[in-house]
Amino acid sequence: MITHTKAVILQVIDFQESSKILTVLSKEHGKIALIAKGAKKPKNKLSGILEIGAVLDVVYYYKQSRGVQTLTEASVYYSDHSFRTDLQKTAILYATLELIAQIVHEHEVNDPVFDFVITFIKWLGYSEETYPSVFAYVQIRLADIIGFGLISNMENIPDNAYLNISRGNLSEHSEDDLSYKLTVAQTHFLILAMAGKNSKIFKVQFGNGELKQLVHHLDVYFKYHIEGYQERKSDSIFEQML
Numbered sequence: 001m002i003t004h005t006k007a008v009i010l011q012v013i014d015f016q017e018s019s020k021i022l023t024v025l026s027k028e029h030g031k032i033a034l035i036a037k038g039a040k041k042p043k044n045k046l047s048g049i050l051e052i053g054a055v056l057d058v059v060y061y062y063k064q065s066r067g068v069q070t071l072t073e074a075s076v077y078y079s080d081h082s083f084r085t086d087l088q089k090t091a092i093l094y095a096t097l098e099l100i101a102q103i104v105h106e107h108e109v110n111d112p113v114f115d116f117v118i119t120f121i122k123w124l125g126y127s128e129e130t131y132p133s134v135f136a137y138v139q140i141r142l143a144d145i146i147g148f149g150l151i152s153n154m155e156n157i158p159d160n161a162y163l164n165i166s167r168g169n170l171s172e173h174s175e176d177d178l179s180y181k182l183t184v185a186q187t188h189f190l191i192l193a194m195a196g197k198n199s200k201i202f203k204v205q206f207g208n209g210e211l212k213q214l215v216h217h218l219d220v221y222f223k224y225h226i227e228g229y230q231e232r233k234s235d236s237i238f239e240q241m242l
Contacts, residue, residue, distance in 0.1 A: 003028050003062045006077055008117055009054050010101045014040065020050055021068060023101060025117060026058070030108040031101065034060055034071040046074055053093045053121060054079045064107055078118075080125030088130040096120065096138050098232045103146055103222070112145045131202040133189065133211055139218040140193040148225045150194055161187040163217055165224050170194075178224070180217045183210050190214075 005028035015021045020039040025031050039046040049056065059073040082089050100117055104110055120138065124130075143149050152170035154161070161170055165178040170190060174181070182190070185206050192201040206214075223229040 001062045002059065002072075004057070004059045005029075006118075007034075007056050007058045008097070008114075008121065009050065009052055009056065010097045012050055012052055018044075020046075022050060022071070024056075024058070025100060025104060025114060027111075027114055028109070029062060029064075030110060031104045031106055032062075033068045034058070035068050036071045036074070046071070049074060049076050049079070051079065051083075053083050053097060055118060055121060078122060078125070080121075082125060086130065088132065089124055089127075092130065092132075092135050092138075093121070093124060095135050095232055099139065099142065099222075102229055103142060103226060110146075113142070116141065116145055133202055133204065133206065136189065136211065136214050136218060137193050137201060139215065139222070140190065143218075143221065143225075144194075150190065150221075152191060152194055154191065157184060157188050157191065159184070163190070163221070165221050168221070168225075178220070180220075182214075182217075183207070185210055186214045186217075 005026050007024040007026040009022055009024050010031070011023040013021050015035065018038050018040045020036045022034045022036060023031065024034055036046050036050055038044045039050055041047060054076060055078040056074045057077050058071060060069045060071045062069050083093055084090075096117070100113065104113055124134070140150060148168055150168055150170065154170060154172065158172045161172060161182045162174045162179045163170060163182055164175045165180075166176045169175070170187065185204055189201060189204045192204070
């Protein structure tokens with residue numbers, strides 16, 4: 001079946017002498033692999049546009065029983081030069097796309113995740129100021145989108161708060177065997193993030209190591225709820241930024 005749709009490139013690897021294999025999140029078929037034959041050749045029409053984070057209009061031959069689909073055409077729908085020059089944006093982008101690659105299943109259409117990643121990539125590209133805490137916000141939003149979002153009944157920020165991993169909530173007391181005591185800044189950030197879109201969230205001031213610790217706590221939360229969840233390869237870049 002010939003398919004024309006939009007797709008976000010999650011991963012690119014070289015294949016043989018002249019081709020590339022892409023892992024993409026497509027609007028039509030979810031996460032799939034595409035082979036771009038000859039894409040490494042300088043004069044190939046695909047050369048230069050197959051970059052991680054690029055949003056493309058693509059045409060490919062699709063057969064669900066086939067592990068890798070054949071890409072025949074592609075053009076840029078959205079890409080931003082800052083992803084090549086801004087280390088902070090690159091780190092956040094790579095970490096986000098690697099997280100998305102783990103939470104979506106092969107050939108499974110997920111419109112809410114697809115819409116989120118398109119909106120997020122555009123926002124990140126256009127953003128004049130980049131906050132390292134953006135990735136922690138992404139973790140919280142994606143957990144909510146895929147069905148195991150954090151909950152909290154706390155209206156004010158208490159002196160002591162806990163992230164309870166198995167219960168998936170914030171509380172003033174540890175409620176299960178796997179829980180993390182949070183700092184005031186971490187608690188403030190989580191409450192704002194769970195409340196929805198609020199620019200104040202990026203004004204939360206984290207102390208030394210607090211943001212890195214919060215990202216780790218949220219990763220443990222994902223590991224608890226997603227079988228086979230792995231450490232991100234992009235974390236080495238992200239940790240340099242932190």
